[in-house]
Amino acid sequence: MRIAAKKTVFNMDKNNLPVAKVSLPARLAFETRDCFEGQLKSAGDTLETLNFDRVNPATGPVYLEGVQPGDVIAVHIESIQVTGPGVMVAAPGAGVLGEQVTQSQTLMVPIEDGVALFKGLALPLNPMIGVIGVAPAGDPVPCGTPGSHGGNMDTTLIRPGSTLYLPVQVDGALLAMGDLHAAMGDGEIMVSGVEVAGTVEITVTLAKGWQLNNPLVVTGDVVATIASAHTLDEAVDTATREMAMLLQQKTGLTLNEAGMLMSACGNAEICQVVDPLKTARFSMPRNIVEKLGLTDL
């Protein structure tokens, strides 16, 4: 089923009306607009002209039949097709360098022949999803904010071939996504990646036997817990505790053993440092956790 890009929300909200209802497993294609909702069309369109009420549209939400709070859904990303040109911005106060930026700038980044052309410099594409999540049980959360429900995690590992596990908080989950990037570095330090519209093909299943408090992403190489908080320190702490808990639950290691293993071969990594909450992950080599018995990934 295709979910059209004209059906968007700006908050992850349990009261959002679903645009479709599907039973699992479901194969879905989400068409998404870029994070500026297409408002920045040329170098002359800067952030001063932007209607910020229309930033970070997420396509959806889709109601997943039979899915309940406490369940975990597995969203396998089959493909991401990006539609150029991409757009990047710099603006005073925006991002890590924002205090030094004196003038807004918009840069169009053509996407041709599998590369992003940054002022003619060919950058490799790493298409990824910036915003993907379910509705929180409590108050609505703007699509620009990440959390335990997912949302604006801006995590480079959420890419084709990966599976994102999301803990469900409301009946039907209410899955929505948007904010594709054709390329982005860890941190997203200037607040934008190479922002693009596009289409994401996914397969959603119910992850039986899983219990999670926060999102988890599995790539071909790593298993990573993802956490968001007001500071990067808190986000790293939470992601680390989540991985230690997962290893204890799924492999039988003690806390001490899990911690020492994580200290030996795991990595505390930055997802993004520019959104209203910061996001970090703790990643473990997939082959190591599989040898310990965590194989239902």
Ligand code: CA
């Ligand atoms: Ca984002």
Ligand code: CA
């Ligand atoms: Ca973005």
